Amino acid sequence: MKFVPQVEFSGGQLRPLTEDDLPSIVEIFQKSAMAGQSVEAGQEQAKRLLSLSVQMAATQRGLMWAIEVDGAMQGMLSLYDWQPTTLKTLIKLDALPALSEDNQIAAIEAAIAFLQQKYHLRNFSCQWVESDGEAVKATFEKAGFTQQAVLRDARRTGQDSYIDVTLLSRILETE
Amino acid sequence: MDWNKKTDQYFIRFAHESDITPMYELLADPEVVRYHPKNAMVVEAQAMDEARRMVMQFEAKEAAFWLIEEKVSGDVIGRIALKHFNWVQGTAELQLDIKPSARNRDNVAEILFPVLCLAFEELALHRIEWLLLKEDPVMPEMVADIGFHHDGQLPSFFEFEGQWIDYQIYSLLQNDQSWQSALLADKL
Numbered sequence: 001m002k003f004v005p006q007v008e009f010s011g012g013q014l015r016p017l018t019e020d021d022l023p024s025i026v027e028i029f030q031k032s033a034m035a036g037q038s039v040e041a042g043q044e045q046a047k048r049l050l051s052l053s054v055q056m057a058a059t060q061r062g063l064m065w066a067i068e069v070d071g072a073m074q075g076m077l078s079l080y081d082w083q084p085t086t087l088k089t090l091i092k093l094d095a096l097p098a099l100s101e102d103n104q105i106a107a108i109e110a111a112i113a114f115l116q117q118k119y120h121l122r123n124f125s126c127q128w129v130e131s132d133g134e135a136v137k138a139t140f141e142k143a144g145f146t147q148q149a150v151l152r153d154a155r156r157t158g159q160d161s162y163i164d165v166t167l168l169s170r171i172l173e174t175e
Numbered sequence: 176m177d178w179n180k181k182t183d184q185y186f187i188r189f190a191h192e193s194d195i196t197p198m199y200e201l202l203a204d205p206e207v208v209r210y211h212p213k214n215a216m217v218v219e220a221q222a223m224d225e226a227r228r229m230v231m232q233f234e235a236k237e238a239a240f241w242l243i244e245e246k247v248s249g250d251v252i253g254r255i256a257l258k259h260f261n262w263v264q265g266t267a268e269l270q271l272d273i274k275p276s277a278r279n280r281d282n283v284a285e286i287l288f289p290v291l292c293l294a295f296e297e298l299a300l301h302r303i304e305w306l307l308l309k310e311d312p313v314m315p316e317m318v319a320d321i322g323f324h325h326d327g328q329l330p331s332f333f334e335f336e337g338q339w340i341d342y343q344i345y346s347l348l349q350n351d352q353s354w355q356s357a358l359l360a361d362k363l
Contacts, residue, residue: 086333123331149327153302153348156264162301171331174339 003057009110011103012069014077017053021066022046024073028094060084067107074099077107088123101139108143116172125169145170176297180289186244187289190226194242197251198222206275210311212335243286252277255290265301267294280317284363295349306342318345321363322353
């Protein structure tokens, strides 16, 4: 059974992760984003991510899409904390250097349109931290997201170290 | 570790079986829950159910709830909770249900201080959040005066009676100057 849908966008498509994506997934996760996450992500973790992506979608807790452009996997667009009753979810964009900003925005727009149409979601948010880089924040702002809060020290990076989390969101009109 | 606390005016303590009726009387008061927002209780069985959930959440290390008992009268005038413990991130969320007659800066600060001491000093949490409605005419200004910082808002957090609710989010950090000063002064 196919739990992760395929969604076309101008320039490419969002599609389920496959075993062929493992090298790209490893490349994407060569960064430490939270306490306890190794920067040396490997094939084994990537394989587990693959099965997790199916489980998340099957239980409607989230989704993980590969962003494919010109037949190549150039990033991931993921949904976490999907709450069907409050019609909201958290979006995470992981772009490889080859993925242009235009295609990043198109992928976000396509995902939102699909999720609104199919699941009636209306509250899309994303978390940004300084190490993500200003370009990531700018991409989301161009995709219609606005800054709502700076959650001070909301993410732990070590025993006694914390970083601020900036919350951006895009709220669609109720149907 | 003693979870029960006391202040000059109050016992801040866990609930007992005999607290079902006072808890119902507290949470059946529309003024107590108006700005949470949630519906006031309408039958006492709801308080019994709520008490059971409070115990279950504490046993699961997800939350801790205290009733606020006025020492002089023995009346339960409120309930305070630390909810959504996130032991990895070191965070929790405050919630205060309090009778309007006790909802003033001095009383709230007196009630908060031992709970925040427990959160920061005994549980080693780092960040305490408080979600409030901007329509609340009292609490946002009061918590800012007590030392909480306005981080921003959480739009369309949930739907209540046909309206999407935007929460204002306030936070206090263990290393905030306001908290460190409170520790030195032994009060907020």
